[in-house]
Amino acid sequence: MFDARLSSPQPAREETRIVFWLCTLVCVGAAYISYAGLTNTWDRIGVPIMSALYGLTALCLWLFPARMNTIIFAALVPTSLYIQGGVYVAAQDNTVTGLFKLASGSQFMPVFYIGAFVALRRGAPMICWLHYAGLLGTYLIHYGLTLQNSLSSQTAMNAHVLLVLLVAQPACIVALHYITALKGRLRATELASHQSKERFLAMLSHEIRSPLQAMLGSIDLLALKAQTPPERRAVDRIRTAASQLDTHLRDVTEYTRLENPAWQLQTASVDLPALAQEVCDTYLPQAQSKRLDIVCEWPQPDALALHDVWTDGGRIRQILSNLITNALKYTVNGRITVRVGLDDTDDATARIEVIDTGIGIPPQDQQRIFEPYVRLDDQRAGNVEGSGLGLAVVKRLVERLGGEVSLRSEVGQGSCFSVSLPLHA
Structure with a gap:
């Protein structure tokens, strides 16, 4: 016996599945980091909370996949607060250790922005700009508008690292916003194309089915008057051909409708x-x-x-x-x-x-x-x-x-x- 298997989940379901596994990985990674040991009080409190938060987020996505936008938004808000708190704590530490924390923490900023734009269908730009505003506020609180050459060498180095982060991040947010908007326009164009095709097929189906129903009615009348076997066979052939035409038309219409990304199930x-x-x-x-x-x-x-x-x-x-x-x-x-x-x-x-x-x-x-x-x-x-x-x-x-x-x-x-x-x- 031979076996042929075909499978392809729908896009929305696949997107939710990817986000679910990402949250699971964050949960496991944060738990491992917490177990491996942390150097400051903020991380010792925040990392276990992040692990529990993303574990709960993954569970909610599993149970309520249709509410992914709300669930992820609720997870990103405390994540933003945790990252900003970490930056604030690191900026207070005017030592090499503080510099290391600022530099190592910077790798999570693009991940946060990308995660927001990938997982959120609405609200990603807002939460990213608010996050950036919080980081900018941290810089102003610690260093204000003071020139870096007027600060001590270590403090100036910390200020320089944070300033570089602040200068680069708006470009990342704008680029992600542009890509998301472009994706939205492409999807809208695709939907419009499918809708136009469906309207054309609906009109064509109506124009064909109307005379087809008249043909089927006439065939039924001919069947009543058919007397000899050859006449009945001829009527049966006509009826079969008309039924096949109706079936073909229905198949084409249904297949075209299924290609529309906006097509939804009625569960x-x-x-x-x-x-x-x-x-x-x-x-x-x-x-x-x-x-x-x-x-x-x-x-x-x-x-x-x-x-x-x-x-x-x-x-x-x-x-x-x-x-x-x-x-x-x-x-x-x-x-x-x-x-x-x-x-x-x-x-x-x-x-x-x-x-x-x-x-x-x-x-x-x-x-x-x-x-x-x-x-x-x-x-x-x-x-x-x-x-x-x-x-x-x-x-x-x-x-x-x-x-x-x-x-x-x-x-x-x-x-x-x-x-x-x-x-x-």
């Missing part, structure tokens, strides 16, 4: 086994017309978590529909099994499998079938119609739901499409 509590059974019942007549069996199984009846999955039920239905439709196309005889359960290695992950006894997929094609407009033609399955977008839509939807889709298949033995989804999207 709610979903009974996954019940939803899977409902979808299977919908396709039962189509399966019976091809003399196929379609069954839905959930081998873990005691897994209560499957009956309360926080996800987008409409998108789960669409994923199942596309996978079952694909199985029906390429299965000549046998059965289609839809299996719902918990992942064998992770109880926080649901697994949905659509297993068929169809023609199977060659190893060289198992990756590309998830690409748009790719359709496998095999004489064993007969004349298979489709836009080649069904599995591409499945892949995009699974990614947006924070999961992954995989494939196990062997030529002549059938295929198993497996979708892993978090119980709480």
